[in-house]
Amino acid sequence: xxxxxxxxxxxxxxxxxxxxxxxxxxxxxxxxxxxxxxxxxxxxxxxxxxxxxxxxxxxxxxxxxxxxxxxxxxxxxxxxxxxxxxxxxxxxxxxxxxxxxxxxxxxxxxxxx
Amino acid sequence: xxxxxxxxxxxxxxxxxxxxxxxxxxxxxxxxxxxxxxxxxxxxxxxxxxxxxxxxxxxxxxxxxxxxxxxxxxxxxxxxxxxxxxxxxxxxxxxxxxxxxxxxxxxxxxx
Numbered sequence: 001x002x003x004x005x006x007x008x009x010x011x012x013x014x015x016x017x018x019x020x021x022x023x024x025x026x027x028x029x030x031x032x033x034x035x036x037x038x039x040x041x042x043x044x045x046x047x048x049x050x051x052x053x054x055x056x057x058x059x060x061x062x063x064x065x066x067x068x069x070x071x072x073x074x075x076x077x078x079x080x081x082x083x084x085x086x087x088x089x090x091x092x093x094x095x096x097x098x099x100x101x102x103x104x105x106x107x108x109x110x111x112x113x
Numbered sequence: 114x115x116x117x118x119x120x121x122x123x124x125x126x127x128x129x130x131x132x133x134x135x136x137x138x139x140x141x142x143x144x145x146x147x148x149x150x151x152x153x154x155x156x157x158x159x160x161x162x163x164x165x166x167x168x169x170x171x172x173x174x175x176x177x178x179x180x181x182x183x184x185x186x187x188x189x190x191x192x193x194x195x196x197x198x199x200x201x202x203x204x205x206x207x208x209x210x211x212x213x214x215x216x217x218x219x220x221x222x223x224x
Contacts, residue, residue, distance in 0.1 A: 035214075040122065042201060043156065043214040050210055058211060090155060097210035099144045101158040102203075 002026055006091050006105035013081045013112045021076040023091030026051075031094045032074035033102065034066060036087040043090065049074055050097045065072050081112045115140045117204050119215035127223050132189040134218035136202035143207040144177055145185045150217075151198045159187075159200075192222045 004025045012021055025032065030051045035043040035058075045058030047066040055066050059110045063085060074093075078085060089108045094100040116139040126132050136145065144163045148156040160169055160183060162178035170175045176187040185202055202215040 007216060031210075033212075038217065042119075042216040043203075044119075045211055045213070048210065056210075059213070091157070092156075099163060099205065101146065101161060102148075102212065104155040104157070108157050 001110040004091055004103050004105035006089075006108050008108060009074060009106065010109045011111070013078075013110065015031070015082060017081050017113060018077070018079050019081065019090070020078075020109055021089055021110075022073070023075065023105060024073045025091075026072065026094040027093060027095075027102070028071070029095055029104065030071070030095045031100070032068065033092040033094075034064075034074070034076045035090045035092065036060065036085075037090060037107075038087050046076065046089075048097070081110075083112045085110045114209075115204075115206055115213050116216040117202060117213050118200060119200075119218050121218055122216065123219050123221075125221045125223060126192050128194060129191050132192050132196070132220055133199050133212065134202075134220075136185040136187075136204075136215050138183045138204050139160050140183070140206050140214075142182050142204040143212060144205050145182075146203045146205075146212070147176060147185075147187055148201045148203060148214075149198050154198075156201060189220075192220070194222050195224055197222050 031047040034046040049068040091105040092102040150156045167178040170185040198216045203212040
């Protein structure tokens with residue numbers, strides 16, 4: 001049972017390039033989330049999807065787009081990467097929104113030069 | 114917007130000493146969760162508190178939710194080297210679906 005799988009694990013981009021981070025969960029969870037983690041700032045919510053077919057903004061959505069492709073998959077796209085987007089990105093899922101525990105993927109280390 | 118702060122930011126303890134991290138929210142929370150992240154790893158769920166004044170224990174870990182549901186604490190008794198990592202609280206405000214994470218407390222345990 002893989003849980004939450006993120007790809008890629010590492011990525012280096014040049015300013016202005018675009019890329020998509022992929023996330024898939026095999027736990028039949030309804031809700032999925034994207035967080036970024038920066039030193040000293042904890043985890044900040046970028047976007048979330050309460051259920052298949054819905055997405056909503058989190059705390060720091062600017063510069064990102066998301067797609068809930070199906071119940072299993074939730075992707076995060078950077079259209080024009082900026083150095084300020086250098087961070088570790090975590091995908092997470094939960095059975096539902098609200099008081100449910102989050103299961104995290106192993107993360108993607110992204111550097112934008 | 115809602116803010117969740119944790120103190121201290123860092124803590125170094127000798128193995129066997131106790132450790133406490135505090136979590137404070139600017140708004141009343143419907144529930145709070147605690148996560149542990151080992152160095153280089155991802156956050157792993159530890160526990161969830163829902164009721165005002167709730168206290169839960171997991172072996173050497175004691176979790177409390179404040180009476181006003183705006184603060185919480187995690188206390189570790191007699192730390193071990195396996196306790197090393199960053200501890201995060203995450204709060205949810207009633208009516209929203211957004212878990213807001215605290216800034217985290219990084220614990221180092223010296224053998």
